[in-house]
Amino acid sequence: SFELTQPPSVSVSPGQTARITCSGDALPKKYAYWYQQKSGQAPVLVIYDDSKRPSGIPERFSGSSSGTMATLTISGARVEDEADYYCYSTDSSGNHGVFGGGTKLTVL
Amino acid sequence: QVQLQESGPGLVKPSGTLSLTCAVSGGSISSSNWWSWVRQPPGKGLEWIGEIYHSGSTNYNPSLKSRVTISVDKSKNQFSLKLSSVTAADTAVYYCARLAAAGTEEDYWGQGTLVTVFS
Secondary structure, eight states, X not given: OOOOBOOSXXXXXXXXXXXXXXXXXXXXXXXXXXXXXXXXXXXXXXXXXXXXOOTTSOTXXXXXXXXXXXXXXXXXOOGGGXXXXXXXXXXXXXXOEEEOOOEEEEEO | XXXXXXXXXXXXXXXXXXXXXXXXXXXXXXXXXXXEEEEEOTTSOOEEEEXXXXXXXXXXXXTTTTTEEEEEEGGGTEEEEEEOSOOGGGOEEEEEEEOOOTTOOOOEEOOOEEEEEOO
């Protein structure tokens, strides 16, 4: 079955750059999407189509994808960016969605 | 602005069937979009359950396929989830969503509803 693999945790100091990776065999052919989820809230889309930023999402959030790995980058991370981050994509058929296991970002 | 709202029982007995409905407002369920269910067990990550198109076409998570049915009611602008033979492992917050698709940033989620499998 198709899987997306993320590191369980990433920790940075305020103002530093945080990078969260997501690896999966279908990523060379399928877009990656990134969601931010804060405690008790529904997920919020922060990156779509590998690297596009939805309106209202701060410019410090960016995305990239190369080969089997997609990366979410938060430049100049802020304390308010502390959250769980999930990548999402589909298998090669496009018929089955899958979320990565999630990465807990700590900014302190 | 599309809004989604889940409804259904918060408690289900083991071996029973979990049934949830997602009411869509601010947009038509007959638009060219897939409508999804996602769940999140307490303290764990997100799991894609499946999706439905207004035509009735469905895709399911292979690990849940034998127990899941997603249906659509265009007259009520809503779609539904049924999960049979539930166990404690099915206890989770269940979200309905219209996930972003290629070329569009439009992405909508309900607030989520906690369903507990409890005898």
